Amino acid sequence: MANSGTTPPVISAPVVGLVGNPNSGKSSLFNLLTGLRQRIGNFPGVTVEKKSGVLRLEGLPDVEIIDFPGAYSCYPTSLDERLVVQELTNPEGDLFPDAILYVADITKLDKHLLLFTQLRDLDLPMILVLNMADLAKETGLIVDVERLSLQLGVPVIPVSARENEGIAELRSAVTDLLRNPKKYRPEEPFYEPGAQARDVLADLRQELPARNDYHALLLTHHASWLKHIPEETRHLVQKARVSRGFHSLRAQVEETMERYDTFEPIVKDSVRRTGVNASTSDRLDNLLTxxxxxxxxxxxxxxxxxxxxxxxxxxxxxxxxxxxxxxxxxxxxxxxxxxxxxxxxxxxxxxxxxxxxxxxxxxxxxxxxxxxxxxxxxxxxxxxxxxxxxxxxxxxxxxxxxxxxxxxxxxxxxxxxxxxxxxxxxxxxxxxxxxxxxxxxxxxxxxxxxxxxxxxxxxxxxxxxxxxxxxxxxxxxxxxxxxxxxxxLKSKERSFLMLELPEYRTPVWRNVGLTVWQKVRTFIVEAGQIILLISIILWGLSTFGPSADMAAAEANASRISVEQSLSEDDAADLLASERLEASYAGHIGKFIEPVIRPLGYDWKIGIALFTSFAAREVFVGTMATIYSIGSADDELRIRDRMAEEINPRTGQPVYNPATAWSLLVFYVFAMMCMSTSAVTKRETGGWKWPIIQFTFMTALAYVSAMAVYQLMA
Structure with missing residues (x-):
């Protein structure tokens, strides 16, 4: 990232990683820096959501900020943490950042610095962002920022994403970091690998694509699952670990303890409390939990x-x-x-x-x-x-x-x-x-x-x-x-809940608004595409059908209209109903009807059930399409059209309480979302569990809906 000469380097397409523990306020800071200039997607090859956004700084091209999942350590215990380690140990990857903004909760600094010291030793330009500075003032917490910066070897910027404090200073620091990355790299490593680890690293020095000793150490620990490690190198790492008697878990514990022993005194030396008014959350928890x-x-x-x-x-x-x-x-x-x-x-x-x-x-x-x-x-x-x-x-x-x-x-x-x-x-x-x-x-x-x-x-x-x-x-x-x-399912594995409870705080309404906007927009775009496609297909299936059947339906409607002297509007509705029953959609519904009749459903509901297995919300769109075909008045008042529907066998409204409750129970239990099945397949590594999931939920929905209808009818 550096070059010779007097002009500071400018990165052509700078990427900044936003990293920190869960509940550090990282996402709030991300929203504040990027605003509506955000994109939602997935990290390559996994289903973990990736949030990236654009930060605009004077004199620099647009900076891409990647909001990495929350992580506690470079020795991961969850898939999200693995993803962070995967991307930050792969300098050749598309998501490898040019610099890191490490976000820590200023009120819990002693718990949030483990990952920071590990990333610091990866030789990446870093800024330590102390978030929630407003809470520090409320709880009587005083941080000597200059002392902390000197002892940790990186710039420290206190901010409050909630109150929009310190953001101008942070933007200025990021600009300087991207122009002069060398001066943001620590001169000395925070941690030195032990003798046994150094022996293993000496054997692998020529094989591991590492930036420094600690990077090589992480590759040695995680070679078995890191995707960017070549298979040949993976075998060499395993061989070196065995020959040198290197125990990865023991080394991880020793390193973690040594890091805590090193940075905890720094925190105690730089942070002090002046009051005891930090118990609001405790008092609330006495009631709320x-x-x-x-x-x-x-x-x-x-x-x-x-x-x-x-x-x-x-x-x-x-x-x-x-x-x-x-x-x-x-x-x-x-x-x-x-x-x-x-x-x-x-x-x-x-x-x-x-x-x-x-x-x-x-x-x-x-x-x-x-x-x-x-x-x-x-x-x-x-x-x-x-x-x-x-x-x-x-x-x-x-x-x-x-x-x-x-x-x-x-x-x-x-x-x-x-x-x-x-x-x-x-x-x-x-x-x-x-x-x-x-x-x-x-x-x-x-x-x-x-x-x-x-x-x-x-x-x-x-x-x-x-x-x-x-x-x-x-x-x-x-x-x-x-x-x-x-x-x-039998398993001898036991588990324990380890969870950090964040301080109670008033919502950041900017974050709430952005979340609602993003989720609703995603729902409209993704659901809208499915609904639009299915609505067009369904319109075609409902409008056209076998020519002989359609001709017979028209003739039957014309005969009944003459016999009963129907008005023009009633005749049009009758013709639409007859044509719908003779259409391709009608044939599909009639085919399904014997299976769903014990649940109180007719062939039109069968069409809606059939289409909504793609996505549940398609049910209402399907009903809107079916009941709007040929209707001249109030064509988009779905409730009114459904309320007018009469069962020709019973003479009763189709949507009576028994049928409505049966449908409600069916939709509570049924697995009607192809996207959810696809995600279950990716998360479980095969089709076995998605098939079991779909089968048991559909069977539960069918039996329960039938029981409800039979009891209420």
Missing amino acids: HRVFGPLIFVTIMLFLFQALFAWTGMPMDFIEWFFETLGSGVRDTLGAGWLTDLLVDGVIAGLGGVLVFVPQIAALFLFISILEEVGYMARAAYMFDSIMQRFGLNGRSVVALISGHACAIPAIMSTRTIANWKERLLTIMVTPLTSCSARIPVYIILISFAVPEGSFLGMGYQGLAFAGLYFLGILAAMLSALVFKLI
Whole structure:
């Protein structure tokens, strides 16, 4: 990165890695530095989410900042930590940073410096960012920044991502770092490998692509799994370790203890407290994590969340519904009659409008989960329910996955990488899709209106209580399923929950807003693509069919219209219904109908079930498309059209309470998300567990829905 001459080097496309322990405020700082200039993807070859963003600095090209997963050490105990070590020990990799901003919680500096000293010895230009400086002031913590910088050998910048303090100084330091990287490299290593390690490194000096001794030591420790180590070198490392009697685990423990012995005195020398007013979190924890009151408070919070989802989003939903109805009418009036008009209005607009109307609930769900994460409550939930989770074969960290699963099962399953015990991690992966994700919200909202009457009890609406009940039903099913798997799967491996509880703090609303925006945007883009494609295909299947069947349907509709002297609108609706039944979609629905009839479903619901196995939210889009075909009035009022549907065999409404509850239970339990199955396959290393997951969830959904319908009908 350095060159000769008097002009400081400027990196053509600088990459800065944001690294730190979990709960260090790293993501808050990332959001502050990059704002809306962020991209969400995956790290190469793995399903771990990668957040990168652009930082603009005067006189430099756009700087790419990569927010690495939280890690505690270069000796990883989770897959996320492995990824950090993998990328930071591979100088030839695309994600290898030109410099590192190491973010540490200023109030817990003695716990956050282990990884810092390890990365410091990799000979990378570094800045130590002491985050949460506002909390240091509140708790009477004084840090001698100059002394700390001198003793650690790197620049130290105190900041508060929450209060936007120290950011200008940090930006200036990053600019100087990228222009003059050499002066940000420590002159002396923080740790020297022991004699036994030096013997191994001497044998491998010519074979390991290492920048310095400590880099070579990490490659020696982790050669068995690092992807960038050639197979031949891997064998040489193993041979050298055996011949020299090198015990990796013992060496790791000795190094860790020596590092703590070295940096703890530095922290004590540079940090002091002037008061004892740091117990606010402790006082709150006495109540919020109480054995009795803690779970009750948690359940109350969840009930409030679901009530808010159902009760507070009516106005924006009405507006979105009005918008798409007006848009459809305007397109039909402008283009006139024709197949293109029908495709746009009945296929595209009806399908998208039927799902986007539920974006307010999805945004509200992400809003509440983000707030709970920001204030530090999610970690308490993991701690509080660990003992209960253990009885069901899970782990306290499983609570985080199960709660996150209410937003989306995909990142929730990926979050299980922090669970070290294989059996507990597998069980968490298997049952997490039973928690009701945001994709189920459109289905729940529209079906609850048929299953539960309006009204309230003690100020809580019946429909909101039913909504919450469906979520708790999913959680109960997840726990009981985990218990069954626990009894079936045998493992002698034991686990213990090691979790750092962050200080309670007010949410950073900027972070909350960015999270909601990113998640809703992702939902709209990803779900929108699926819904748009399926809506167009479904429109074609619903509009066209075998020529003989379609001709017979038209003739039958014409005969009935004449016999019953139907009005023009009623005749048009009858023709649309007959054509739909004779279409290719109708044939698919009729084929499925015998299997689903015991559940109370007709062939039209069968079409929706068939399409929604791609993604649950497609159900409502499918209904919007099916029921809008040929309907002249209020074509996008899905609830009204569904309410008018009559079962020709019974003469009763199709969407009666029994059928609605049967559908609700089916969608609580059924595995209807191809993306979740794909992630389960990648996380478990094969198709065995995704197939088992799909089979048991679908069987549970079918049997439960049939029981509900048969009991209520």
